[in-house]
Amino acid sequence: MARLLNKVAVITGAARGIGRAIALRFAEEGCSLALSDLNLTGVQDTARECEAKGAAHGVRTATFPTNVTKRADVEAMVAGTVAQLGRLDILVNNAGIFNNAAFELMTDEQWDSMINVNLNSVLRSKSTKPSSLLGGPSWNLAATDTSRRWRCGIPGSAMSTTRSPRISARHSDC
Numbered sequence: 001m002a003r004l005l006n007k008v009a010v011i012t013g014a015a016r017g018i019g020r021a022i023a024l025r026f027a028e029e030g031c032s033l034a035l036s037d038l039n040l041t042g043v044q045d046t047a048r049e050c051e052a053k054g055a056a057h058g059v060r061t062a063t064f065p066t067n068v069t070k071r072a073d074v075e076a077m078v079a080g081t082v083a084q085l086g087r088l089d090i091l092v093n094n095a096g097i098f099n100n101a102a103f104e105l106m107t108d109e110q111w112d113s114m115i116n117v118n119l120n121s122v123l124r125s126k127s128t129k130p131s132s133l134l135g136g137p138s139w140n141l142a143a144t145d146t147s148r149r150w151r152c153g154i155p156g157s158a159m160s161t162t163r164s165p166r167i168s169a170r171h172s173d174c
């Protein structure tokens with residue numbers, strides 16, 4: 001069954017890990033993909049794998065060297081997606097970083113970079129406005145971390161803080 005046939009998804013941070021896995025699964029479901037990452041070579045590898053996996057459904061891909069903290073990069077990714085793949089139905093805000101320091105040891109730079117990549121990028125992604133582009137339904141999936149690190153004060157606690165609001169960001173789009 002190809003449940004995403006004729007759909008187009010943008011997936012950020014798709015060069016490896018969870019973003020790459022989501023891309024491959026979407027390709028199996030017939031979804032064409034705009035894949036972005038800081039790592040262009042990695043995302044091009046993911047794109048080749050997706051085209052092979054989705055070949056029976058005519059899956060197409062486009063790749064972008066996008067830094068999700070840069071508004072101009074995000075806007076270029078969206079414009080490029082529509083130009084190359086014709087539409088934009090699904091946005092997967094996946095790109096993220098994890099500074100594995102305990103809260104009391106975290107530097108200002110580590111805190112600011114996680115807030116910027118993991119949280120502020122979600123706001124920038126609103127410039128995609130997928131539903132207004134299409135006049136149809138859109139999905140805005142967000143990676144989430146429901147761990148209890150923050151309460152326990154163990155390494156990773158600050159990363160969890162940057163993740164929890166993304167649950168709300170997802171729900172506000174439903």
Ligand SMILES: NC(=O)c1ccc[n+]([C@@H]2O[C@H](COP(=O)([O-])OP(=O)(O)OC[C@H]3O[C@@H](n4cnc5c(N)ncnc54)[C@H](O)[C@@H]3O)[C@@H](O)[C@H]2O)c1
Binds near residue numbers: 036038068
């Ligand atoms: N792995 C886990 O156990 C876990 C648990 C909860 C949440 N998450 C979240 O899921 C998402 C993916 O996790 P993962 O384990 O696959 O991470 P990963 O580190 O393996 O991959 C993240 C990808 O994002 C890219 N990236 C980083 N900063 C970027 C930026 N500014 N702009 C564009 N791309 C950028 C990286 O180049 C990399 O390819 C992250 O948001 C992470 O916080 C992961």
